[in-house]
Amino acid sequence: xxxxxxxxxxxxxxxxxxxxxxxxxxxxxxxxxxxxxxxxxxxxxxxxxxxxxxxxxxxxxxxxxxxxxxxxxxxxxxxxxxxxxxxxxxxxxxxxxxxxxxxxxxxxxxxxxxxxxxxxxxxxxxxxxxxxxxxxxxxxxxxxxxxxxxxxxxxxxxxxxxxxxxxxxxxxxxxxxxxxxxxxxxxxxxxxxxxxxxxxxxxxxxxxxxxxxxxxxxxxxxxxxxxxxxxxxxxxxxxxxxxxxxxxxxxxxxxxxxxxxxxxxxxxxxxxxxxxxxxxxxxxxxxxxxxxxxxxxxxxxxxxxxxxxxxxxxxxxxxxxxxxxxxxxxxxxxxxxxxxxxxxxxxxxxxxxxxxxxxxxxxxxxxxxxxxxxxxxxxxxxxxxxxxxxxxxxxxxxxxxxxxxxxx
Amino acid sequence: xxxxxxxxxxxxxxxxxxxxxxxxxxxxxxxxxxxxxxxxxxxxxxxxxxxxxxxxxxxxxxxxxxxxxxxxxxxxxxxxxxxxxxxxxxxxxxxxxxxxxxxxxxxxxxxxxxxxxxxxxxxxxxxxxxxxxxxxxxxxxxxxxxxxxxxxxxxxxxxxxxxxxxxxxxxxxxxxxxxxxxxxxxxxxxxxxxxxxxxxxxxxxxxxxxxxxxxxxxxxxxxxxxxxxxxxxxxxxxxxxxxxxxxxxxxxxxxxxxxxxxxxxxxxxxxxxxxxxxxxxxxxxxxxxxxxxxxxxxxxxxxxxxxxxxxxxxxxxxxxxxxxxxxxxxxxxxxxxxxxxxxxxxxxxxxxxxxxxxxxxxxxxxxxxxxxxxxxxxxxxxxxxxxxxxxxxxxxxxxxxxxxxxxx
Numbered sequence: 001x002x003x004x005x006x007x008x009x010x011x012x013x014x015x016x017x018x019x020x021x022x023x024x025x026x027x028x029x030x031x032x033x034x035x036x037x038x039x040x041x042x043x044x045x046x047x048x049x050x051x052x053x054x055x056x057x058x059x060x061x062x063x064x065x066x067x068x069x070x071x072x073x074x075x076x077x078x079x080x081x082x083x084x085x086x087x088x089x090x091x092x093x094x095x096x097x098x099x100x101x102x103x104x105x106x107x108x109x110x111x112x113x114x115x116x117x118x119x120x121x122x123x124x125x126x127x128x129x130x131x132x133x134x135x136x137x138x139x140x141x142x143x144x145x146x147x148x149x150x151x152x153x154x155x156x157x158x159x160x161x162x163x164x165x166x167x168x169x170x171x172x173x174x175x176x177x178x179x180x181x182x183x184x185x186x187x188x189x190x191x192x193x194x195x196x197x198x199x200x201x202x203x204x205x206x207x208x209x210x211x212x213x214x215x216x217x218x219x220x221x222x223x224x225x226x227x228x229x230x231x232x233x234x235x236x237x238x239x240x241x242x243x244x245x246x247x248x249x250x251x252x253x254x255x256x257x258x259x260x261x262x263x264x265x266x267x268x269x270x271x272x273x274x275x276x277x278x279x280x281x282x283x284x285x286x287x288x289x290x291x292x293x294x295x296x297x298x299x300x301x302x303x304x305x306x307x308x309x310x311x312x313x314x315x316x317x318x319x320x321x322x323x324x325x326x327x328x329x330x331x332x333x334x335x336x337x338x339x340x341x342x343x344x345x346x347x348x349x350x351x352x353x354x355x356x357x358x359x360x361x362x363x364x365x366x367x368x369x370x371x372x373x374x375x376x377x378x379x380x381x382x383x384x385x386x387x388x389x390x391x392x393x394x395x396x397x398x399x400x401x402x403x404x405x406x407x408x
Numbered sequence: 409x410x411x412x413x414x415x416x417x418x419x420x421x422x423x424x425x426x427x428x429x430x431x432x433x434x435x436x437x438x439x440x441x442x443x444x445x446x447x448x449x450x451x452x453x454x455x456x457x458x459x460x461x462x463x464x465x466x467x468x469x470x471x472x473x474x475x476x477x478x479x480x481x482x483x484x485x486x487x488x489x490x491x492x493x494x495x496x497x498x499x500x501x502x503x504x505x506x507x508x509x510x511x512x513x514x515x516x517x518x519x520x521x522x523x524x525x526x527x528x529x530x531x532x533x534x535x536x537x538x539x540x541x542x543x544x545x546x547x548x549x550x551x552x553x554x555x556x557x558x559x560x561x562x563x564x565x566x567x568x569x570x571x572x573x574x575x576x577x578x579x580x581x582x583x584x585x586x587x588x589x590x591x592x593x594x595x596x597x598x599x600x601x602x603x604x605x606x607x608x609x610x611x612x613x614x615x616x617x618x619x620x621x622x623x624x625x626x627x628x629x630x631x632x633x634x635x636x637x638x639x640x641x642x643x644x645x646x647x648x649x650x651x652x653x654x655x656x657x658x659x660x661x662x663x664x665x666x667x668x669x670x671x672x673x674x675x676x677x678x679x680x681x682x683x684x685x686x687x688x689x690x691x692x693x694x695x696x697x698x699x700x701x702x703x704x705x706x707x708x709x710x711x712x713x714x715x716x717x718x719x720x721x722x723x724x725x726x727x728x729x730x731x732x733x734x735x736x737x738x739x740x741x742x743x744x745x746x747x748x749x750x751x752x753x754x755x756x757x758x759x760x761x762x763x764x765x766x767x768x769x770x771x772x773x774x775x776x777x778x779x780x781x782x783x784x785x786x787x788x789x790x791x792x793x794x795x796x797x798x799x800x801x802x803x804x805x806x807x808x809x810x811x812x813x814x815x816x
Contacts, residue, residue, distance in 0.1 A: 080635075080638060080639075081541075081543070081578065081638075082543075082576070082578070082635075082637075082638025082639075083543060083576065083638065084492065084576070084637075084638055085638070086637065086638055086639055129722065130719075130720045130721070130722060130768075132768075133489075133722060133753060133766055134753070134754075135489070135490075135491060135753050135754030135755070135764070136754075136755075137754075137755055168490070168491065168492070168754070170489065170490070170753075170754070227488075227490075229490075229492075229494065230488060230489075230490025230491065230492055230493070230494055231488075231490075231494055311538075312538045313538065314537065314538060314541060345541060345542070345543050345578075346542075346543030346544075346545075346576070346578070347543070347544075347545055347755070347756075347757045347758050347761075348755075349755045349757075350755050353755075356543070358541055360538075360540075
C-alpha cells in the first residue's frame with residue numbers, strides 16, 4: 001500500500017482513500033499550488049511515516065492513516081459496519097508521548113489520587129477493582145475529527161472522519177469511588193483529571209500537561225477504566241487507568257490518569273484554559289469560550305466510498321448522539337434533496353455507543369452524492385453546513401460528510 | 409509460561425490453571441497412576457505443543473491451552489468478564505485441517521450452492537452481501553466443552569470450560585436468501601450445510617466430511633456470516649463464509665460453507681448420523697439419539713480461580729441460555745447451600761449472547777467453593793449434577809463448574 005502524504009489529506013482532499021482526487025494533486029504543478037493556498041507549514045507536508053511507532057506497532061497498519069508518531073486515524077474504508085471498533089483499528093491521538101509500556105506490566109499498582117472529596121485518598125487500580133465495576137460502550141472521538149474539511153486550513157492534525165471509534169470500556173463508576181470517599185467537597189463544580197505522562201524538561205508544565213476539567217454533571221456516567229474491548233487497557237490507549245467520560249470528546253478521557261480532583265474552578269492548564277475552545281476563525285482561545293465537552297449528533301457513510309456497480313447496493317455508515325441517545329438516521333442518494341430512513345444494524349449497546357446503519361439502494365450508473373443525517377432523541381439533527389471555527393472543532397454538518405460515488 | 413500437558417487436563421484436573429492440583433500429579437508416581445486410571449492412549453499424553461499452528465499463529469498464545477493443532481481452548485483465567493470474546497482468545501476446534509489462508513484473499517468470489525429451494529442457485533459471497541445483512545451476538549460452544557469433568561474418561565478433546573466464547577457475527581439472514589430463491593421446497597424438515605474443507609484421499613468422504621443437519625426451525629435466526637467481531641471472517645474460524653446457527657452447538661456452525669440444502673432427512677454423513685449424539689456410556693452413536701443442536705442454560709465462574717485475599721472480592725463469570733434468553737444467575741459461596749443473585753455486567757447483546765456477571769463478596773480466610781447457577785426465561789435452571797454420556801456432551805451441571813478458592 002502506497003503511503004499517503006499530509007498533502008493528500010488537506011482540506012481539498014479530506015478522503016485520502018479517493019485515488020481520483022489524489023491524482024489531481026500529486027506529482028503535478030497543482031500540488032504545490034494547492035499547498036501554498038492551504039497555508040501549511042513545510043513540516044506538515046512531509047511524507048507519512050511508513051511504519052507505526054513502537055508503542056503502536058500492534059495496530060493494523062493498513063487500516064490506519066499515520067499523520068505523525070502521536071496521531072493516527074482509522075481509514076474511512078476500515079471503519080466498516082461494526083458495533084465496536086476493533087482495538088487495532090482505533091485512532092490514536094496523544095497530546096504528549098506515551099509513557100513506557102512498562103506502566104502496564106503490573107496495572108494493579110498504578111496509583112490515582114482522589115481530591116476535593118470529604119476523605120481524599122490515594123488508591124491503586126487494585127483498590128479500585130474492589131470498589132465496583134461497570135461495562136459501558138461509548139464513542140471516543142477527537143474534538144478535531146473532520147478538521148480537514150475546514151476551508152480556512154484549521155491548524156492541527158488534518159483528520160478526515162477516522163478520529164473516532166466505538167469502544168467497550170470496563171472500570172469502576174466514578175460515583176462509586178466518590179461515594180466511598182464521602183462525596184464531593186462543597187462547592188465542587190468540576191471534575192479535573194490529570195494525566196501521568198512524563199513532562200519534558202525546560203517547559204512550563206502548565207503549557208503542556210494534560211489536565212482537563214469537565215462539569216460535575218459528567219459524574220453520572222464517568223468511569224475509571226482498566227479494560228478496553230474486553231482486554232486490559234494498553235498503555236497505547238491510556239492504561240493502566242483512563243478517565244472515561246461517555247459522550248464527551250476524546251481529550252476529556254484523560255490517559256494514565258494519576259489525579260482526579262473535584263474543584264470549584266476549571267484548571268488553568270493551557271489545554272483547558274485556551275485549548276479545545278470553540279471560537280471564530282482568527283480568534284485566540286480563552287476560558288470564556290465553549291469548551292469541547294459533550295459531543296453533538298453525527299453520522300457518516302462508510303461504504304461505498306468511491307465506486308460501485310449499478311444495481312442493488314448496501315449503503316453503510318455509523319451514527320451517534322454523543323450524550324443523548326440516537327433516534328434515527330436518514331440517508332439521501334441525491335445530495336440531500338430526498339431522504340429515506342436507514343435501518344440500524346446489530347445490537348444497541350446503549351445511549352453513548354454508535355450505531356452502524358445500513359440501507360439497500362438501487363443505484364443507476366452515474367455519479368451519486370450519498371449523505372447521511374442523524375437525529376437524537378431530543379430532536380437534534382445534524383445541520384447541513386459546517387460552523388467555521390479557528391481550530392476546526394465539533395464538525396457535524398452532513399454536507400461535508402457525504403461521499404461522491406461513481407456507479408458504472 | 410510453562411506449557412501444560414494433556415495429563416494435567418484430565419478429569420481429575422479440569423482446571424489446568426490450578427497449580428495446587430497440578431503439583432499433586434506432575435513429576436510424581438501419582439501422575440502415572442492417574443494416567444492409567446484414566447485410560448488415555450499414550451498419544452494423548454504428549455506434551456502440549458509450545459507454539460501455535462501456522463493458521464492460528466495470530467492468536468494470543470498465553471490465553472490458550474493448545475490441545476492439538478486442531479483444538480485450542482481459552483484458559484479459564486483469560487475468559488474474563490467481557491461481553492464479547494476477543495477473536496485472538498477464541499477457542500478453535502476444527503474437525504478437519506483448515507483450508508489454505510488463500511481462501512480468504514478475495515472472500516467475495518467464494519461460492520455457496522443453495523439447494524432444496526424453489527429456485528436452486530449458486531451464489532457468491534459478493535451476491536450474498538447485496539441480499540441483506542444482520543449483526544447478531546451469539547455464544548459459540550463446542551458440544552464437548554467441559555468433557556474433562558466426566559469421570560468415565562469420555563473420549564475426545566479434554567476440554568475444560570474454555571471451548572466457548574461470545575461472538576459478534578455479521579452476514580445475511582438465511583431466511584432472506586431462501587425467500588429470494590422462492591422459499592424451501594415442500595417437505596423440507598432440515599437445513600443441511602456442507603463444509604468446504606479438502607478431504608484427505610483414500611477415505612470414504614461420508615466418514616470425514618463436515619456436513620450437519622439442523623431442524624428448519626433454526627432458519628429464524630440462522631445467518632451466513634462473513635464477519636466475526638467486526639472484521640472479515642478469518643479462514644481460521646471458517647471464512648470466507650460460515651453457517652451460524654445462534655444458540656446451537658459449535659459443530660452446526662459449518663465453516664467454509666459451500667452447500668446449503670433444505671432436505672427431508674438428515675444427512676447420512678458420520679458426523680451427523682452417529683457423531684454428536686447423546687447416549688449412555690458405552691453405547692455407540694446412532695441416528696435415533698438426540699443430536700447436539702440447541703444448547704442448554706449454563707454458567708461458570710471466571711474469577712477468582714485459585715487464591716484470593718480476605719475481604720471484599722469481586723466474583724466474575726459468564727452465563728447464557730442457548731436458544732432461550734437468560735433470566736438470572738445466582739452465585740453461592742458455600743458450594744450451593746445458600747445463593748444470592750449476581751448482577752449482569754455490560755450491555756445485553758441479545759438472547760443468544762452470553763452475559764458476564766459479577767457479585768461483590770466478603771470472603772473470610774479459608775477455603776471456599778464458589779459456584780454459579782443460571783436460569784433462562786423459560787424457567788430452566790442448571791442442574792447440580794452431570795448427565796453422564798458416552799462422549800461427554802452438553803454438560804451444564806453447576807457442581808462441576810465451581811471453583812475452590814483458598815482465601816488468605
